[in-house]
Amino acid sequence: MNIFKRTALAFRAFARGFSGYDVTGGSGRWPTNYMLNAPVTQSLAAARLASRKIAHQAENNALISSIVTNAVTAIVGDGPTVRSAHPDPEVNAHLQRVWNAFFASCDIEGTMSLGGYLSRVARGFVIDGESFTKFIVDPLTMTLSLQLLSADQVDSARTVPSLGMTGDAPNIMAGVEFDAIGPRVAYWVLPSQPDAPWASVLPPVRVSALDVAHVFEPRFPGMPRGVSPLTAVAPLAMELDSAIDAAVMKLRVSCLVAMVVRDPNGDLVYDINSPNDPATLQLEPGATLKLPPGCDVSFPPTSEMNTVAEVLSQIERLICAGSGTGVPFFVASGDLASVNFSAGKLGMAAFLRRVKALQQNHIVAQLLTPIWDRIVLLEVLSGRLRAPDYEANPERYTAQFLFPGWPPIDELKAAKAATLNIAAKVKSRAEVISEGGRDPADVDAEIEADPFSADDLSANATNISNQPDTENV
Template sequence: MTRPGIITRMRSGLKAFKRAYSGFDITGSSGKWPMQSVITAPISQQLAASRLASRKIAWLVENSALVASIVQNSVTAIVGDGPTVRPLHPDPDVNAYLQTAWGEFYSACDIEGRQSLGGLLARVARGFYIDGESFVQLVTDPQTMRLKLRLLTADQVDSSKTVPSLGMTGDQPMIIAGVEYDAVGRVVAYWVFRTPPDAPWASVSPAVRVPAEDVAHTYEPRFAGAPRGISPLIPIAGLAQELDQAHDAAIVKLKTTALVAMILRDLDGSAVAVDTATDPASIALEPGTTIKLPPGMEAQFPPTAEMTAIGEVLKHFARTCCAGAGVPYFMAANDYGEINYSAGKLGLATFQRRVKALQANHIVAQLLDPIWRRFVLLEVLSGRMRAPDFESNPERYGASFLWPSWPPLDELKQAKADTLNVAARLKSRAQIISENGRDVADTDAEIATDPYAAGNLSASAATIASQNEPENENA
């Protein structure tokens, strides 16, 4: 027996190494990984696909029941009926004035005069899911010196406006997809069309430069340096369209299965001369009738396919779409027959964390905070509010926003948990009130003026903890 040479052993070793490394199939060396399934330039590819993708997502939202439900439930969960504001100034009189002025602004903030701030935020959240971004222009009414908001469409910011700086003219700004940057990298302006490009009789004038401090851009940058956003529903768009087509095919199949069809075959060719009573063209299946076939004819019925598993297949696709969108399936499909208390609470907890992240990181940080700063600035500059320390202590004129709370799955269990947490000093009363979307001062004022709250109606933690709960077999 002869041993292989050194060259043969080296070749076999290299092949083994190649097989072991390509087993991960991340480089595509095995041929199993599609070569087109790679993102080589994330920002450029996103900018190229975002506008067409938003149009397809918009079509799905208007035509797909599941995608429409996903967007509707997400927007409702994020905005609700709108947040309440809590000014942070140490002077209660200043806080009271700011709350009153903010209430007036809340009800009449839209420059079109049609919606309150809650309705505008719902449109912003809807644009976030369809276009991946929303733009709100901060406008000062020249007659009243009050803040007004103008919602811009994503197409209204000129995505074709790209002017590279190239570093040859010093401080020349760089414009990418309608977003202008200075030499340091700060966003300094947006290039905006006067009217939406898809509006009837839209203006054909070129985009104008709007300073960045006058525009609130709400979006989620998926990659570092991404100037624009893209819809978070992109991963499920293709599957959602296939799911709709599968639904249509299943409906057609159900309709054809419900039909009674018959095929007449001439077995030996003897059915040549037939009278009108036995003419195959005049034969029809009717309830309670007896049909006499011509001599030599045989009746056959086409087979019908089984559809017992189609429901589970369609449900699996729907669950995958909901998982990709971050919305619980039972909420989007309005299907609560297969969940219990624990499963529902677990599914809602994950969804609530996502909603809170969107509220804090995007709606508040990118939109409500700039609106509040401009609102307070106009109140001071117009002379409606006296603020001698506004420039020296601007942090005193900040605010926090309280969102509507989620209704508990079991009110008695939630009340027990809140009472025990306060008794054990794990939570404060103010924290629990804030989690319910209320202000502590407002709650205390309402309790103080409530004649039924004059006595001590609160129960001890031990009393509440010992209360019996209703039996729940699925808990």
């Protein structure tokens, strides 16, 4: 036994010396559980519990609520516009009319437009880490409606591994069904939300993946479900609440004014009817106190609060930096006095890049593109749109989605920069218009219908752009 022990100790010493990295745990500084051994399994186990806690923080923590609201508003705005890629103007006009009708009333409940629906999708993405949309087609009118599913409505407890027994056996992981090759083929959905009053206890129903749009960010290979981007800062947000409560209590204690009357000798006897009895002494504004002979007064020390604001601000900055949404600290906190123009512009530039990535990689790719494809397919199958080249040239029936642009901080400088870029052929006019979230064709139509002379307006714009900017001189 001693030989085996000595051999094991020698092997461990050899392994520690061979690795040479503290991150391997050889020094003992790293806790044993401070690692992700199985990212997919651990994320599935923690995702639903994390989403419930973050949902509570989104309704009760001021900073988390601000981050969620600003992220949702930045991602969606008032909803995107669409540009059809078909070369035929009549087909484009027909698809545009269909899209406008769908945009006005898209959900199965008939209560909001597509912009409001996307706000609910983006909110679910931020809080739950994922959002599910079910496509419902009316068989009579051949029109599409959307139904927003709760993240808990997709049965995360349903996991049925194929175990490799048969080549065609499906693999169900957390309510998501995969085929033998790997693509998603179905979702197992509960008939009603688990948190709804008098929720149904019926088993989940298999819904084809063609009828479900799953918006999520797979952080690891093979990850079937999403995790909230606020998961990393949720514990710190809870500590922020505790720190704020402690600071408020500390402020209340510091505001208390008290005094202690002491009798060093302890041999004085006071008459309770005497006006200078210590038990009757009170601190009042403008009052003059007369202490009995031999007594002195001391005041309890009060703690300083000079650094409390700095500590709270540092915690808030860490939460904003690690939230995964890109919302800057000065936007989430509303503290615009702590940022200058250059720093604010740099922070907003990073925020815009993150928002654009979320829009294109998730909202457009995982939701809007499947919605557009289903709308075009229904128009073709119903005979309302004649498309003989639908199968031969599917690229003609794609679309580009333009989200609302961000208002410039200095509109005159932004207009001058756009004019110079177009003149230098660095950017096209269509690109500049698309950055504002509008379709260049709509802008051209509005210009042609404008009663004013376009040449006179162009000349005036040229004169204005040549004027020096004396605002900051």
